[in-house]
Amino acid sequence: MQFSSTETYVAPPDLAMAVNAAITLERPLLVKGEPGTGKTELARQVAASLDLPIVEWNVKSTTRAQQGLYEYDAVSRLRDSQLGEARVHDIANYIRKGKLWQAFEAPGKVVLLIDEIDKADIEFPNDLLQELDRMEFHVYETGEMVQARHRPVVIITSNNEKELPDAFLRRCFFHYIRFPDAETLKRIVEVHYPGLKHRILDEALSQFLELREVQGLKKKPSTSELLDWLKLILAEDLSPEDLKRPAGEMLPKLHGALLKNEQDVALFERLAFMARRQR
Structure with missing residues (x-):
């Protein structure tokens, strides 16, 4: 799997090298650069170049790491129990899968984009350390262990608005997209x-x-x-x-x-x- 420029995206040699190095090392690629230099588009072009589906997780200031794994909808379950719904007896009916879960359970390899990670709380990257490293997580409500069928190509973008934790940086391959000449x-x-x-x-x-x-x-x-x-x-x-x-x-x-x-x-x-x- 080798990424290079596509018909609609010009990738300088150092950027293509960074993408391919991250794929070889099976590490997340952390991409920084000025806004508007094509960081988000890079992930889409990597997916197109490698003929892989893409799962996009657009991070906001209110986004929590747990949302990328799953969310338990206790309110809906309580409402259904009051209405006497039969589905209330299976807690799995109230587990909403997040973007990481979708990428982990995909039948083939995918590109997982975690876009603008620095928008979220400073603890957000730390909360994803184990999941991105081991490619698995535990669903406490059901006792299920979710493991990636195929390790996704993970691309993480940052506008450098916040410093990211050292422990998180250690697990990534880093590339700064310089402004083009x-x-x-x-x-x-x-x-x-x-x-x-x-x-x-x-x-x-x-x-x-x-x-x-x-x-x-x-x-x-x-x-x-x-x-x-x-x-x-x-x-x-x-x-x-x-x-x-x-x-x-x-x-x-x-x-x-x-x-x-x-x-x-x-x-x-x-x-x-x-x-x-x-x-």
């Missing part, structure tokens, strides 16, 4: 917009990379935002000349696709004002 960005754009004229792409990339280098940005635009911006440029049928900024202007055309908060827009307006004063 200009040549890789061109390959990514070619995948999404094949045949885009070189002059338009060169002008757009030049402005995009220049914008990312501005000091003081609260949120640098990502690959995802570049693709959105190019989509608007194509929809508006803008030429390279249309993209060029007038003297004294610093904000690119259709900048709302690139800058996502008022502080960054105000920063560019201040820089433009200062530049005009110095002329």
Whole structure:
């Protein structure tokens, strides 16, 4: 099982190596990087490349580790007992399987995505240590031991909003997705917009990379935002000349696709004002 770039996803050699190393070691792959660099999409593309189903667990701030294993619906059982339902005598009827259970009981190998693990409570990763390590867990209500039929390919993403516990990190293969260089960005754009004229792409990339280098940005635009911006440029049928900024202007055309908060827009307006004063 070897992962490489797909028709819709450009994987740099170091990223492909990290995925394949994690598969060989049978360790979870922990992927960090700026938001919008394709961490979540990586798991979907790994599944597509290896022709495997994918089970996605999207973590929220309120998510508990137990929910990934199973949940016991005591309220429904109590209600059914009051109504005299026959199913109340089998507690298994009230066990709701979580995403890990679904991945463990799958008839074949799957890709298990645990997305944005750093959104949850700090204890969340620690609570999954044994389950991800041993690929099994105990259902206390039924006495059942759930074991993975086939060890899934586990991909865990993080936006680096919280430090993850050392014990958890020790069990993972780690990779940081660096922001793509200009040549890789061109390959990514070619995948999404094949045949885009070189002059338009060169002008757009030049402005995009220049914008990312501005000091003081609260949120640098990502690959995802570049693709959105190019989509608007194509929809508006803008030429390279249309993209060029007038003297004294610093904000690119259709900048709302690139800058996502008022502080960054105000920063560019201040820089433009200062530049005009110095002329």
